[in-house]
Amino acid sequence: MKRIAFLLFLSLAASPCLAGEPTLECDVGPVTKTFGNTDWLAYSCRDRSSIVFIAAPGSVAEPYYFFLHRWNGKYLTQGEGNGNQKSVVAANAQIRALTTAQVTAIVNETIRAAAKSKAK
Numbered sequence: 001m002k003r004i005a006f007l008l009f010l011s012l013a014a015s016p017c018l019a020g021e022p023t024l025e026c027d028v029g030p031v032t033k034t035f036g037n038t039d040w041l042a043y044s045c046r047d048r049s050s051i052v053f054i055a056a057p058g059s060v061a062e063p064y065y066f067f068l069h070r071w072n073g074k075y076l077t078q079g080e081g082n083g084n085q086k087s088v089v090a091a092n093a094q095i096r097a098l099t100t101a102q103v104t105a106i107v108n109e110t111i112r113a114a115a116k117s118k119a120k
Contacts, residue, residue: 026052029110036090044110051106053095060084066095
């Protein structure tokens with residue numbers, strides 16, 4: 001899974017919307033979250049405000065990922081993949097509706113999960 005997160009990091013670093021921005025490392029976590037009745041692995045980024053959601057293995061949305069990031073004071077999502085469209089659209093709507101407090105809570109969950117993983 002870390003390999004997938006790293007590959008996503010590489011693809012996001014090349015993303016036009018991030019041109020001129022510092023590159024992000026999105027490898028903190030993961031935690032499992034459910035959006036659109038589908039499980040997603042959430043990895044937070046080192047900026048502590050961005051999250052990558054990867055469709056969980058075996059999910060109907062696989063392969064797909066979303067990148068949630070703050071841009072001009074608002075959260076935006078970008079996604080890519082070939083997963084089940086109905087599931088992806090439903091998940092996108094719920095991810096886009098996350099509040100700043102909910103995003104912060106997910107980031108904090110990923111930090112705790114990463115700390116537990118390192119402690120083992």
